[in-house]
Amino acid sequence: MATVSRVLSRFPSVDKKNILKVEAAVAELKFRPNISAQRLVKGSNNTIGLVIPSYPGVFHSFYGIELIRGVGHACEVARQDLVLHITDGRNSLNIGYLGGVIFADIIENSGQIRSALASGVPCVVINNVVRDMAVSYIAVNNYKGGELAARHFVALGHVRIATITGNLKTQAGFERLDGFMKALDDSSISVPEEYVFRGDYSRYSARVGAERLFNLKNRPTAIFAQSDDMALEVIAVAHERRLRVPEDVSVIGFDDSPQGMSAAVGLTSIRQPVFEMAERGVHLLMELISGRRKENLHLLLEPELVLRDSCAARPAMVRSRTRR
Amino acid sequence: MATVSRVLSRFPSVDKKNILKVEAAVAELKFRPNISAQRLVKGSNNTIGLVIPSYPGVFHSFYGIELIRGVGHACEVARQDLVLHITDGRNSLNIGYLGGVIFADIIENSGQIRSALASGVPCVVINNVVRDMAVSYIAVNNYKGGELAARHFVALGHVRIATITGNLKTQAGFERLDGFMKALDDSSISVPEEYVFRGDYSRYSARVGAERLFNLKNRPTAIFAQSDDMALEVIAVAHERRLRVPEDVSVIGFDDSPQGMSAAVGLTSIRQPVFEMAERGVHLLMELISGRRKENLHLLLEPELVLRDSCAARPAMVRSRTRR
DNA sequence: CTGAAAGCGCTAACAA
DNA sequence: TTGTTAGCGCTTTCAG
Numbered sequence: 001m002a003t004v005s006r007v008l009s010r011f012p013s014v015d016k017k018n019i020l021k022v023e024a025a026v027a028e029l030k031f032r033p034n035i036s037a038q039r040l041v042k043g044s045n046n047t048i049g050l051v052i053p054s055y056p057g058v059f060h061s062f063y064g065i066e067l068i069r070g071v072g073h074a075c076e077v078a079r080q081d082l083v084l085h086i087t088d089g090r091n092s093l094n095i096g097y098l099g100g101v102i103f104a105d106i107i108e109n110s111g112q113i114r115s116a117l118a119s120g121v122p123c124v125v126i127n128n129v130v131r132d133m134a135v136s137y138i139a140v141n142n143y144k145g146g147e148l149a150a151r152h153f154v155a156l157g158h159v160r161i162a163t164i165t166g167n168l169k170t171q172a173g174f175e176r177l178d179g180f181m182k183a184l185d186d187s188s189i190s191v192p193e194e195y196v197f198r199g200d201y202s203r204y205s206a207r208v209g210a211e212r213l214f215n216l217k218n219r220p221t222a223i224f225a226q227s228d229d230m231a232l233e234v235i236a237v238a239h240e241r242r243l244r245v246p247e248d249v250s251v252i253g254f255d256d257s258p259q260g261m262s263a264a265v266g267l268t269s270i271r272q273p274v275f276e277m278a279e280r281g282v283h284l285l286m287e288l289i290s291g292r293r294k295e296n297l298h299l300l301l302e303p304e305l306v307l308r309d310s311c312a313a314r315p316a317m318v319r320s321r322t323r324r
Numbered sequence: 325m326a327t328v329s330r331v332l333s334r335f336p337s338v339d340k341k342n343i344l345k346v347e348a349a350v351a352e353l354k355f356r357p358n359i360s361a362q363r364l365v366k367g368s369n370n371t372i373g374l375v376i377p378s379y380p381g382v383f384h385s386f387y388g389i390e391l392i393r394g395v396g397h398a399c400e401v402a403r404q405d406l407v408l409h410i411t412d413g414r415n416s417l418n419i420g421y422l423g424g425v426i427f428a429d430i431i432e433n434s435g436q437i438r439s440a441l442a443s444g445v446p447c448v449v450i451n452n453v454v455r456d457m458a459v460s461y462i463a464v465n466n467y468k469g470g471e472l473a474a475r476h477f478v479a480l481g482h483v484r485i486a487t488i489t490g491n492l493k494t495q496a497g498f499e500r501l502d503g504f505m506k507a508l509d510d511s512s513i514s515v516p517e518e519y520v521f522r523g524d525y526s527r528y529s530a531r532v533g534a535e536r537l538f539n540l541k542n543r544p545t546a547i548f549a550q551s552d553d554m555a556l557e558v559i560a561v562a563h564e565r566r567l568r569v570p571e572d573v574s575v576i577g578f579d580d581s582p583q584g585m586s587a588a589v590g591l592t593s594i595r596q597p598v599f600e601m602a603e604r605g606v607h608l609l610m611e612l613i614s615g616r617r618k619e620n621l622h623l624l625l626e627p628e629l630v631l632r633d634s635c636a637a638r639p640a641m642v643r644s645r646t647r648r
Numbered sequence: 649c650t651g652a653a654a655g656c657g658c659t660a661a662c663a664a
Numbered sequence: 665t666t667g668t669t670a671g672c673g674c675t676t677t678c679a680g
């Protein structure tokens with residue numbers, strides 16, 4: 001019995017003859033070691049959970065897949081099993097047994113985090129800044145992302161600057177808008193209410209928003225869409241109306257997705273390190289689980305502006321008209 | 325000790341006083357029952373694995389997310405834990421302990437399936453027809469999907485019919501092309517080689533393909549793109565060249581994604597039941613695990629044509645020119 | 649209704 | 665190098 005265990009766990013000193021004998025028997029009987037027993041005796045289960053709220057738009061574009069890829073990859077490297085929970089936030093999670101849990105985006109499910117915390121499970125929140133709970137988080141500075149977009153437009157001389165937001169129930173959506181507006185305000189550029197269209201990350205909402213913006217008699221010369229997907233839709237609508245990008249209208253997206261990169265008009269976009277955030281979330285969680293880290297960590301990753309071809313200086317015609 | 329267990333598993337006959345006492349202690353000590361011990365004694369671990377090859381394009385569009393959503397949902401309902409493995413096919417999977425495994429798409433990782441099978445783990449393959457291993461599968465009739473697209477074009481009177489394929493290393497891509505070509509052949513429509521562009525599900529490849537097709541002196545009047553994402557890119561390229569859809573060129577996609585539905589030109593597409601396939605995969609696996617089912621099941625789900633606005637009859641100009 | 653005790657399958661310490 | 669043995673934390677008889 002013990003010898004079998006030794007063979008299976010590649011213990012160095014076992015007689016060759018026995019190794020072969022055991023391996024033969026294992027193959028013969030299709031013997032599969034019971035991992036529950038192993039974990040019981042070892043006292044750890046090297047399993048972490050990933051909780052994703054199943055809210056429409058959470059998987060907007062490229063983001064959801066990058067998130068899962070990043071967490072999945074980091075878990076593979078760290079030899080952790082990854083248990084996936086896709087939840088609507090109502091159910092209580094069967095989480096107690098996990099070594100730790102990563103919560104990706106908080107959308108109406110902070111109760112789940114609270115109860116995980118209460119029962120002493122190590123937790124890390126990803127892609128959300130959390131102020132009302134004592135929990136570690138790694139997020140993107142979405143406020144800064146909004147700022148970057150605004151500042152780029154301002155630097156190019158634009159004055160009539162509009163935005164199509166993401167889902168404002170998500171923190172990312174809200175903060176991007178906030179940073180964007182504040183930065184414009186800093187430059188003394190006022191944004192009329194009809195220049196802010198509230199989308200939800202879907203292409204459809206971007207289409208509706210773009211049409212509304214292009215129908216304004218004082219059409220904006222620059223549009224910040226809060227995801228690449230939406231930005232590409234804005235460009236599509238522009239082309240349908242014979243508006244050139246970037247000559248007639250400049251567009252900035254958010255995500256720096258491959259689709260934006262390879263589009264007809266290369267999309268200028270705000271890059272956010274989703275994969276890295278996911279990976280670091282796993283590493284942080286491991287530190288918490290192992291006790292190597294005692295206090296919570298709050299980390300904000302910085303987005304960056306990626307320049308491509310969808311932005312240009314304010315159109316001349318417009319410039320002369322609005323020149324004082 | 326035993327009483328604690330009874331309280332936690334809601335055993336009916338326990339004194340109320342004791343229930344309260346236990347609950348208080350549990351809260352006090354942040355007691356978390358050890359699931360490994362529970363599983364050990366119960367003899368089952370109610371955990372299933374989902375293996376997804378991390379091959380570029382596997383998560384093409386809408387498909388990857390629907391897959392994960394479907395499996396995730398079914399597992400939640402069946403009270404199974406879902407362990408996610410994203411693999412490049414090279415590593416051997418730590419799978420032995422799982423109750424069963426779902427393999428989604430086989431791309432250079434059939435070795436993993438073979439070894440899972442060999443060690444006696446119940447397996448289900450999703451989205452692939454498997455002929456060379458004794459394993460259950462649930463797949464979509466992609467051949468039929470290709471046929472549907474071809475027949476629709478033929479019914480509309482088209483003759484110059486082209487296609488932009490998906491990744492032909494995937495079975496789905498290959499079969500869609502096969503069905504498409506055979507159906508055209510049945511209608512005695514010949515497809516010159518330059519009408520078949522080998523894409524890879526990426527928007528970029530679709531763009532390249534569309535440009536090549538539109539540059540042909542004998543430009544096709546109908547294009548079947550093997551994913552909605554690619555189809556939308558084809559339409560975008562068409563618009564850039566002042567070609568109208570569907571008046572000048574008809575387009576069919578594959579996926580019936582929400583993006584195709586809400587696009588400027590509603591996309592006619594082939595619907596494939598990804599979510600359902602994923603759910604049924606889980607159910608099938610549960611039957612296999614429990615022993616309720618002894619033999620393998622091979623199930624082919626049927627795709628269907630969803631009509632929207634991106635297809636029209638063969639353009640008149642072309643018609644007169646090619647009329648015999 | 650409740651406590652005692654056996655044992656789930658495995659590993660690790662200890663002898664041999 | 666190997667076999668024996670004592671638990672890991674829990675559930676489940678079985679008495680009480």
